[in-house]
Amino acid sequence: xxxxxxxxxxxxxxxxxxxxxxxxxxxxxxxxxxxxxxxxxxxxxxxxxxxxxxxxxxxxxxxxxxxxxxxxxxxxxxxxxxxxxxxxxxxxxxxxxxxxxxxxxxxxxxxxxxxxxxxxxxxxxxxxxxxxxxxxxxxxxxxxxxxxxxxxxxxxxxxxxxxxxxxxxxxxxxxxxxxxxxxxxxxxxxxxxxxxxxxxxxxxxxxxxxxxx
Amino acid sequence: xxxxxxxxxxxxxxxxxxxxxxxxxxxxxxxxxxxxxxxxxxxxxxxxxxxxxxxxxxxxxxxxxxxxxxxxxxxxxxxxxxxxxxxxxxxxxxxxxxxxxxxxxxxxxxxxxxxxxxxxxxxxxxxxxxxxxxxxxxxxxxxxxxxxxxxxxxxxxxxxxxxxxxxxxxxxxxxxxxxxxxxxxxxxxxxxxxxxxxxxxxxxxxxxxxxxxxxxxxxxxxxxxxxxxxxxxxxxxxxxxxxxxxxxxxxxxxxxxxxxxxxxxxxxxxxxxxxxxxxxxxxxxxxxxxxxxxxxxxxxxxxxxxxxxxxxxxxxxxxxxxxxxxxxxxxxxxxxxxxxxxxxxxxxxxxxxxxxxxxxxxxxxxxxxxxxxxxxxxxxxxxxxxxxxxxxxxxxxxxxxxxxxxxxxxxxxxxxxxxxxxxxxxxxxxxxxxxxxxxxxxxxxxxxxxxxxxxxxxxxxxxxxxxxxxxxxxxxxxxxxxx
Numbered sequence: 001x002x003x004x005x006x007x008x009x010x011x012x013x014x015x016x017x018x019x020x021x022x023x024x025x026x027x028x029x030x031x032x033x034x035x036x037x038x039x040x041x042x043x044x045x046x047x048x049x050x051x052x053x054x055x056x057x058x059x060x061x062x063x064x065x066x067x068x069x070x071x072x073x074x075x076x077x078x079x080x081x082x083x084x085x086x087x088x089x090x091x092x093x094x095x096x097x098x099x100x101x102x103x104x105x106x107x108x109x110x111x112x113x114x115x116x117x118x119x120x121x122x123x124x125x126x127x128x129x130x131x132x133x134x135x136x137x138x139x140x141x142x143x144x145x146x147x148x149x150x151x152x153x154x155x156x157x158x159x160x161x162x163x164x165x166x167x168x169x170x171x172x173x174x175x176x177x178x179x180x181x182x183x184x185x186x187x188x189x190x191x192x193x194x195x196x197x198x199x200x201x202x203x204x205x206x207x208x209x210x211x212x213x
Numbered sequence: 214x215x216x217x218x219x220x221x222x223x224x225x226x227x228x229x230x231x232x233x234x235x236x237x238x239x240x241x242x243x244x245x246x247x248x249x250x251x252x253x254x255x256x257x258x259x260x261x262x263x264x265x266x267x268x269x270x271x272x273x274x275x276x277x278x279x280x281x282x283x284x285x286x287x288x289x290x291x292x293x294x295x296x297x298x299x300x301x302x303x304x305x306x307x308x309x310x311x312x313x314x315x316x317x318x319x320x321x322x323x324x325x326x327x328x329x330x331x332x333x334x335x336x337x338x339x340x341x342x343x344x345x346x347x348x349x350x351x352x353x354x355x356x357x358x359x360x361x362x363x364x365x366x367x368x369x370x371x372x373x374x375x376x377x378x379x380x381x382x383x384x385x386x387x388x389x390x391x392x393x394x395x396x397x398x399x400x401x402x403x404x405x406x407x408x409x410x411x412x413x414x415x416x417x418x419x420x421x422x423x424x425x426x427x428x429x430x431x432x433x434x435x436x437x438x439x440x441x442x443x444x445x446x447x448x449x450x451x452x453x454x455x456x457x458x459x460x461x462x463x464x465x466x467x468x469x470x471x472x473x474x475x476x477x478x479x480x481x482x483x484x485x486x487x488x489x490x491x492x493x494x495x496x497x498x499x500x501x502x503x504x505x506x507x508x509x510x511x512x513x514x515x516x517x518x519x520x521x522x523x524x525x526x527x528x529x530x531x532x533x534x535x536x537x538x539x540x541x542x543x544x545x546x547x548x549x550x551x552x553x554x555x556x557x558x559x560x561x562x563x564x565x566x567x568x569x570x571x572x573x574x575x576x577x578x579x580x581x582x583x584x585x586x587x588x589x590x591x592x593x594x595x596x597x598x599x600x601x602x603x604x605x606x607x608x609x610x611x612x613x614x615x616x617x618x619x620x621x622x623x624x625x626x627x628x629x630x631x632x633x634x635x636x637x638x639x640x641x642x643x644x645x646x647x648x649x650x651x652x653x654x655x656x657x658x659x660x661x662x663x664x665x666x667x668x669x670x671x672x673x674x675x676x677x678x679x680x681x682x683x684x685x686x687x688x689x690x691x692x693x694x695x696x
Contacts (some may be wrong), residue, residue, distance in 0.1 A: 025519075033518060053503070053507060054503075054506040054517055055516040055517065055518050056517065057561040057562070072561075074519075074561055075518050075519035077523035078520050081574065081579075085572060087566055088568050089568070213640055
């Protein structure tokens, strides 16, 4: 894995480009969202270090040619009752991974709702990846690879079957996202903003989000 | 907020001014130009209905150019005069509040401060001001001078605009962050500063400005923040019955350490209100969340995910019922440097807090998997779900419950003892009865009758046998030798 633990920012000195992206994780609870991220960020599965207390917010840096991509990974609560809060999380996100469990058809159905919602409500350029997790449990498979693949193609999503347990495709899916993300000035957090945030718009959406909705 | 109102009250002298200017019969408030709260809002609304959008747009561009150049271009009529005076004054008496930093360069130019603005500086502001000045000392003098000049001018300006709608104030502050960033990137005075120093500088500017203008911008009268605060507070109060199970919360306080952590998390979130700068408020949120993660580590295997974290945060907020929650959230949204909120750990946790508030406001029977009937019952206080055994409580209450359960156990034991004693008594009675019965039956079976003796046994009677016996010994009387 490229750049593990090397999340340092070369201060000011431009060593290639540094892009920072916000990535949200969506999916039913218990499909292994956090296991996937922990595998990607810490290389761990079930053998957690003492230092890792939370897997809700993590960052990881990957190197891509001359660009350093820093992922800021925001986990969301997957329970149905918290579904309506999701827009507050994916607001301003440049990427999303929608996770389902290949041994559970319902989670795939939920994943489709997430994709639809993202396409309708998230920022238009958001890169969406579909991850069929728990690929190591292929003998209990309920969601066929071809079915998911066809769905992903239809909706132009990145698609991979992953396994947090065996680490299969875990880094690959993040790398694929990194490749697809636009590495323009806008994505660069180290660059100063061109202009102040348009608060007329921003403020309303945020206050509407947390208070009036 | 209250203090702001009262300080404004100090200005008014005339008794008749007490009533609302509109003559509606309610008391007016000098802070609202003599209107009562209702008429004041109407008045404000009426004022805002006017071509507001264009006005804002033009105001903003003007403000941008003004602040950028540090000069006053006469702007929209309303504030023109006041502002001119202000800038005039500023030019004549550029007394930096960071005098300490500029002292060395111009020792003669520091007359004793008699500025009315400076006089009102609070303890918090003085402290932050001191830290800021310390930091500025480390920079080049020209840089420090420019920064302090900008900041000072901006604070004065905000104080002039104090009565504007909060959206405009927010815009002014956000514009100011941008202006400073632009200056740092373009002006030669700022050349050669590394990113860390710039970040710290921006941090200090944000902290200092907002600490200074806190009273103006936190929960301003022109907004409904105060009502929203009360609404959420009452809402949380009416939801006191929510149990962990109903929101999938997986924190337990089986031991002293866990309940200690939970209490710390609750204190953290309550403390947010006592902080002034947005980053300090955010730090309180982050601290609270970290304590929640520590708490979750005990009940979940492996690092906690958002599935566990969000419910736990909801639970903590419900139990804490933090003061002025909406005001604080609004304040942070309006005035914090937006980079803080859109990214980073603090941004994530802040988003979570906003989600929690949204969830609490929209909580329904459905979101708790209850029937509407049960939900209404719980809300009206008719019924209480019976899972209080693991509900959060304070030390005293916990001790009480502990004692109560001990007493219950004691009572049970006592009752058992009583029952056993009664049983014993019963057994004894039964034993006695059965014993008696048995004896009776035996007696019945073997009745014994007193038969008359066959021969009379008269011990003292004379009979022939006694004659065969030797005669009884007779006491021998011994005479003393001497007689």
